[in-house]
Amino acid sequence: MKKLNVILVSVVGLLPVSALAQKWEIGAVGGGSFYTKAEVKKGDAKADASFAPGFAAGFILGQDIGRYWGGEIRYTFQRNDAKLNGSGGKAEFGAQAHLIHYDFLLHLSPSGAKTRPYISFGAGIKHYRGSGNETVSQPLSEFALLTRSTDTTPMAVLGFGVKIKVGEKSTVRVEVKDNISPVPTKVITPNRGASLSGWIHNFTPMVGVSYNF
Numbered sequence: 336m337k338k339l340n341v342i343l344v345s346v347v348g349l350l351p352v353s354a355l356a357q358k359w360e361i362g363a364v365g366g367g368s369f370y371t372k373a374e375v376k377k378g379d380a381k382a383d384a385s386f387a388p389g390f391a392a393g394f395i396l397g398q399d400i401g402r403y404w405g406g407e408i409r410y411t412f413q414r415n416d417a418k419l420n421g422s423g424g425k426a427e428f429g430a431q432a433h434l435i436h437y438d439f440l441l442h443l444s445p446s447g448a449k450t451r452p453y454i455s456f457g458a459g460i461k462h463y464r465g466s467g468n469e470t471v472s473q474p475l476s477e478f479a480l481l482t483r484s485t486d487t488t489p490m491a492v493l494g495f496g497v498k499i500k501v502g503e504k505s506t507v508r509v510e511v512k513d514n515i516s517p518v519p520t521k522v523i524t525p526n527r528g529a530s531l532s533g534w535i536h537n538f539t540p541m542v543g544v545s546y547n548f
Contacts, residue, residue: 358398358399358446358547358548359396359397359398359547359548360395360396360397360398360399360407360506360545360546360547360548361394361395361396361397361545361546361548362394362395362506362508362543362544362545362546363392363393363394363395363543363544363545364391364392364393364394364395364411364508364510364541364542364543365390365391365392365393365541365542365543366390366391366392366539366540366541366542367388367389367390367391367539367540367541368386368388368389368390368391368413368414368415368537368538368539369388369537369538369539370385370386370415370535370536370537370538371385371535371536371537372384372385372535373385373518373531373532373533373535374531375419375478375479375523375525375529375530375531376529376530376531377477377478377526377528377529377530378528380421380422380478381421381478382419382420382421382422382423382475382478382479383419383420383421384417384418384419384478384479384518384523384531385417385418385420385535386415386416386417386418386430386537387415387416387417387418387427388415389413389414389415389416390413390414391411391412391413391414391539391541392411392412393409393410393411393412393434394409394410395407395408395409395543395545396408396409397440399446401446402445402446403441403442403443403445403446404439404440404441404442405439405440405442405453406437406438406439406440407437407438407440408435408436408437409434409435409436409437409438409459410433410434410435411433411434411539412431412432412433412434413431413432413433413434413537413539414430414431415430415431415432416428416429416430416467417429417430417465417467417481417522417523418481419474419475419478419479419481419523420475421475421478423474423475423477424474424475425474425475426473426474426475426476426481427467427481428465428467428481428482429465429466429467429468430463430464430465430466430467430481430522431463431464431466432461432462432463432464432537433461433462433464434459434460434461434462434490434514435459435460436457436458436459436460436490436492436514437457437458437459438455438456438457438492438494439455439456439457440453440454440455441453441454441455442498449499449500450497450498450499450500451497451498451499452495452496452497453495453496453497453498454494454495455492455493455494455495455496455510455512456491456492456493456494457491457492458489458490458491458492459489459490459492460487460488460489460490461487461488461489461490461514461516462485462486462487463485463486463487463488463519463521463522464483464484464485464486464522465481465482465483465484465485465522466483467481467483469482469483476526477526477529478525478526478529479523479524479525479526479529479531480523480524480526481522481523481524482521482522482523482524484521484522484524485521485522486519486520486521486522488516488517488519489516489517490514490515490516491514491515491516492512492513492514492515493512493513493515494510494511494512494513495510495511496508496509496510496511497509497510504546504547504548505544505545505546505547506544506545506546506547507542507543507544508542508543508544508545509541509542509543510540510541510543511538511539511540511541512538512539512541513536513537513538513539514536514537514538514539515534515535515536515537516534516535516537517532517533517534517535518531518532518533518534518535520532
């Protein structure tokens with residue numbers, strides 16, 4: 336909990352930087368959510384640990400910080416089932432994630448342009464939560480257990496996209512984010528004698544609409 340509080344304070348502490356801006360943006364985004372995989376190793380055997388393809392949806396509050404720079408705080412909800420795959424079969428377990436982060440945006444066109452491609456980078460936290468029903472027997476349990484636990488991890492965010500003005504105060508955006516975090520080893524818990532570590536990439540292609548004021 337102490338670690339979570341420190342990360343939250345750090346994210347919120349970035350907000351005063353955006354107070355220099357004059358234009359606000361509030362919007363919503365939605366799209367897909369796709370993960371790379373990590374390996375659970377036990378001796379010479381191994382299984383793949385990951386999350387099944389799912390969906391993502393969230394909210395954005397942002398500002399322009401000059402002609403080319405912008406900043407935004409974002410919340411995203413994701414629904415992706417945790418899964419294990421190996422020679423002994425496969426297992427899936429309901430799971431979801433909540434993301435909170437602050438991103439800096441570098442636009443390739445100045446403020447006021449109709450079309451504004453951008454690249455983004457930021458940081459925040461990702462809260463994983465197992466939501467399935469635990470059973471006495473689970474396939475591939477010798478490698479890892481899929482549990483109803485929670486795991487909060489730091490997260491780095493990279494992305495690119497484009498904003499297109501479709502009205503005096505409305506904007507449509509198309510973007511792809513890569514949310515990079517440590518593997519949540521409390522939700523996908525390696526069993527005794529097995530190991531699971533490293534970072535996992537979470538790609539989220541999304542479309543959004545926003546109101547500018």
